[in-house]
Amino acid sequence: MNILLFAQLRDYYGASSVTFPDDELPLTVDELRSSLAGLGSEEFRQALLEPNVFCAVNQKVVEPKYIVQADDEVGFFPPMTGG
Amino acid sequence: MNILLFAQLRDYYGASSVTFPDDELPLTVDELRSSLAGLGSEEFRQALLEPNVFCAVNQKVVEPKYIVQADDEVGFFPPMTGG
Amino acid sequence: MFEVELSATELDLSALNQRFMGTDESIGAVVSFTGIVRGNGIQAIEVEHYPGMTESVLSKKIESAAKRWPLRKASIVHRIGSLPVSEPIVWVSVASAHRAAAFLACEFLMDFLKVDAPFWKKELDANGVWKWVEVRSQDQDRANRWMGRYAPTQA
């Protein structure tokens, strides 16, 4: 699974997506986020674990307890600043 | 003095201004309105005496007790409907 | 910065918008209102005004708005004379640093323009009869909102 990263998270990670092993899924968003945090730099880890980070599954923002399946589209991002 | 009339009041009176004798002034707006009401048709009288009619003196809306002088610009009109 | 205009010819919205948008780098928000003649059973409308007083009332309303909110620009352009259905009758634009002030000021100006500026509209109905438009009680209520203790001032 490719997990999409946006804005600061992408900058800290150094790429716009992270490959995550399908066989570790399903996981809740919270569990996925914790695992993901170990895959980058310390800066990335801290930024991803900020309480205001959002997770979208299939392009909809979901709660931390939402269960992610291997065929879902998943993205993590900081607070949105449109307009 | 020429007193300006707008919208329905002008239509009922049949002209956009009424000449009013300067030597009857000063008068309050209320007194002026009563005198003016006698100068036109019954329709005009009723329309002018409607409680929602406005009087502007020197292009500012004033209260019924305001005192009108002979050199003032005076207008009477029904509720405004801009926009 | 603050402009009032009465126009006897069709409003050119593109030109008005273009003229309003400038290069003032402190402007972050522009709110524009366009009022249009609706076709609910009418063929046309005619707008009468009190020359001189109308312009002065509208200018003073812009000044009051500028005292309540930090405005950078404000413009009111109102039609006079005859208008067919679907033509713009009024255009009000307000520019500010942030959107809260621009939205409030634009609505404030429109609410007063409806009931406090000496314009009178008459409508030509489907039977070819001209009728003076009555003031809508909602319009008076909306204008009154700004005057009480709990007026929506700064958001």
Added chain:
Amino acid sequence: MFEVELSATELDLSALNQRFMGTDESIGAVVSFTGIVRGNGIQAIEVEHYPGMTESVLSKKIESAAKRWPLRKASIVHRIGSLPVSEPIVWVSVASAHRAAAFLACEFLMDFLKVDAPFWKKELDANGVWKWVEVRSQDQDRANRWMGRYAPTQA
């Protein structure tokens, strides 16, 4: 009737306005918001978005607005990519029979667009350093207003 567009090139406000104004005789009020890049110490901004999700979130917000208020038309056009100071970043227009609905719906769309649509802005400051824009707490507060018991629904 309901449109969402992301544009990688400068917004042509005249063209957008012209396209939005139509011949629907039931429309009496159009409210438009234009957001502009302010020059308070910055040289330029860059707007990133989540392709697909951004469009879908904005379309859904227009649908929610249309459930709350009787809208005839609504359009959101947002810039993506790099913008210099004084260029428009977003244009939101709403058309309705009466102005109350048009004002409320336009402000509702803007308030959610600021905090609920996946856009991220970064600014190039005077020293040539790019910085991600932090969400303003007022923006979050304004969006929250619409969700409570006392949400401003119909005026």
